[in-house]
Amino acid sequence: MMLPEQSADALGIDVPALLAIEEGHRRIKPDALDTLADLYRYAGTQALRRLLAQHLDHAGVVRDQEPGHAERLAACVDSATGVRWQSTVFLPGPLQTPAYAQAVGEVPVTRPGAPRQPGGSAVYLVDERVIQRSSDDAALMAEQLERLLSLLDSGTDIRVLPATGSVPQPAGHLVELHLPGGPVWARPGPDRVDYCATLGFAEAITNSLTGTDPGFSSEALSRAAAAHRALAPSPRRAPSLSGNPPPPAGRPVPSSPRRAP
Structure with missing residues (x-):
């Protein structure tokens, strides 16, 4: 005030x-x-x-590993006029439910939903193998994927990178933020956030975007959600996703028609 x-x-x-x-x-x-x-x-x-x-190290990185690093990154994301977030191991942080974040060992950040600034843009790229990931808690994954479908229906730009794609993807999270002072790239992890100044990350994200199709993304999310719902035990078991590697590329996923919005 x-x-x-x-x-x-x-x-x-x-x-x-x-x-x-x-x-x-x-x-x-x-x-x-x-x-x-x-x-x-x-x-x-x-x-x-x-x-x-801190100053940039030899790799051009400043590391934030102080308590609250996830909240500080979230503040940067919310302040950005443009966000491009690519993930190849876990789902992008802004799209995670608290239960999913806890299961994969990341810090949950309370927020109403994926950021969409007035006049700005946000796009989230997800490797298809991430949403196909088998786990001991299929119900948790089904719940998380239902949230992604809900966000997609409300206008959030979520792109799924085909598992058979030929473009090599950097492992982990890769975040591009368009802030008032200029573009910044970040690589968040469970215990830190590395802030970088390199156009190589921008090129990697752009190359990934060229290999995506909104129609395929919607279908891939729907198929994965249906597959996890079919595998979900009852009652629901405790979450444990972090120790399970993604399935091999091209692993078939049962098909299911897209649910009604």
């Missing part, structure tokens, strides 16, 4: 300078970070100070 003029006055700068900091065009100093964190009642100041003090 503060005016920009009040925050700028607390920092001893003018409003344009404050906006430049907020938009990533001006680097914030540690003492200014402390002032803003106090004004905005943010508790993770020490983690941000340590992250601010």
Whole structure:
């Protein structure tokens, strides 16, 4: 509930300078970070100070492995005007239900749904073998896939990369964020987020997108959901997805007509 003029006055700068900091065009100093964190009642100041003090390593990476790294990435995703998120091992973080995130060993982030900024764009690419993954809890996977179908019906752009595709995919998560200060690439993991500055990731995502088809994506999600529903035991068992490797490429999945929206 503060005016920009009040925050700028607390920092001893003018409003344009404050906006430049907020938009990533001006680097914030540690003492200014402390002032803003106090004004905005943010508790993770020490983690941000340590992250601010880091420099790019030899691979052009800054690593955030402080507590709250998943929440900080989620804030970046929500602030981006464009998001391209590719996953080849687990489902993209913004699409995960809390139960799925817990089962695969990732940090669940409470959110109303996949981000779709006004005037912005978001696309999520998923390897087909991820949604075909067999597990000890088919009911959990069926529930997660039903959520993906619901998001797809509501307009979220979810693309499934065919398991037989010829384009090699980088393992894990690959996230491209279009932030006010410019594009940033991230590789989130269970215990950290690596922030990178490389156009190679953008090329990899673009190559993946060229091999997807919205019609195939919808059908692939529907087939996988039907297959897991057919395998779901009753009553539901405890989740355990993280230790099961994806099935071989091209593994057949029982077909099922798309459910009614």
